[in-house]
Amino acid sequence: MTTDSSSTKRTDGISTFKGQERALRADRLGTGGLLLSVLAATAPLMVVAGVMPTTFAVMGIVGQPLLFVLLGVILVLFGIGYAEMSRHVHNAGAFYAYISRGLGGTAGASAALVALVAYNALQVGIYGIFGFEVSGLFATYADLEIAWWIPALVAALAVGALGWLKIDVNAKVLGVLLVIEVVLVVIFDIAAVADPGKEGLSLHAFNPDTLTGAGVGTALCFCIAAFLGFEQAPVYAEETSRPHVLVPRVMFLAVGGVAVFLAVSSWALTVATGPSAIVGESQKQSAGLLFNLTESRLGGTFTDVLHILFVTGMFAAMLSFHNVVARYAFAMGREGLLPAAFGRTTDTSGAPGTGSLLQTAVSVVIVAAFAFADDKPTGDPTEPVLHLFTWGGNIGALGVILLMAAASFSVVVFFVRRGAAGTQAWRLATSAVAGIALLVIASYTVKDFDVLVGAGPDSSLSWLLPGIIGLALIVGLAQGLFLRARSPEAHARIGLGNEAFQLDKAASS
8 A cells, every 4th residue: 555655644653644634733833832822711811800700799708819729739630640641642632532541432422522512612602701892892992882792703703714724823813812911910910919908918818717608619610710721731732743741741831820820810809909898899890890900000091901901812712712622523523423524624724624614603603592682782791791601601611620520530540451550649649639629619510500600599590501511421422322332443443533543554554
């Protein structure tokens, strides 16, 4: 059998057998590009301006900075085993590939569908708050009233176009926006410390006594969503030249950096208002809290720029999640969990084009559905923010928390089956602890979903919305069982990625 040189090229053990159309192109990303692509999904300004005041207001927990520290520890424990497994598994399917290797192909098929639904929900949900904020900017600075869904649909098309391009272009876009966001938030942190509220430089927010009460478990659900993005590093493994080195490095840089950034920034909010006033001010001002604090300390121009960066940061997050969804679709198409058309990349850029088109179509349809259901006047946040953004964000967060828990236990099984339990004992212990902690957080998420989405305790939303993740899990399991019964070879290759093509190559030889 003869093949051209491009179809047999190898890069650090990742085969591109069957041609570039069946493999993401390696060497696109170094440490910087991968780190920026991953961190963009965390949308730091959206977290500081949106998630933090909401958590203070809804949960009444002053010790939010301490929660970020605790979650940082849990996610570092998770990352220890996850990073070690990334040295052995290089697959754009990330979570489901890892879960397949440890817990089997059926569990992997279920995880794949959960991941596809969860990241779609996270990505599409941001269009709601993005459209609302852009609409507000037009009203404030151009005296022009436009419906929220117009900028949301324009953004969906723009994100889809960028998703079709090669990843290094996206990394540059994401990186510029991210760096500016972080710099501005750090300037606010410094200003808050230099000009504290009437209670001074209080460290009360780090006092464990602030974490008492029924709202702590639910607050963890809010706060863990602020970290989502770091776990995406293995999704890009096939697009790096040294995935066994770069992926673990980026993951730990991301978790550590995000934990410190969030803890310091939430503490700065308590310093600026005073710990005793932070809950009341958050309830009164909501997402306007940060902007009001910056205006009094740093002036109107700084605050205007911050408003604009708030929007561009959300755009960066949408683009980052879009890329992840497209790569999950690519990996699933390559392994028979979606139609084969999704398992091919574009000729020009090597991006997973069909997966990108799928994600864009899903975004447009869902935004259009919420726009059609919106009977409120222009400028009302109910449909775009309280429904689309809040529902999508919490559905996605629940799915990713469950995936992280399953991946933690999969790490344990993977190394035990390989006979490496002794040499990897401390990593397996940290993975088990992280898995248990994540399951506890997931249980609180389901239990208090009515609080998370602002519905009453008797509302059907409290079970319908988390039921979306449950349905994806069940349908994925059914697909895995069907493949195991009808196509054992395809089932055995779930999670193998390009390694499966090496088997094809060996067989054809």
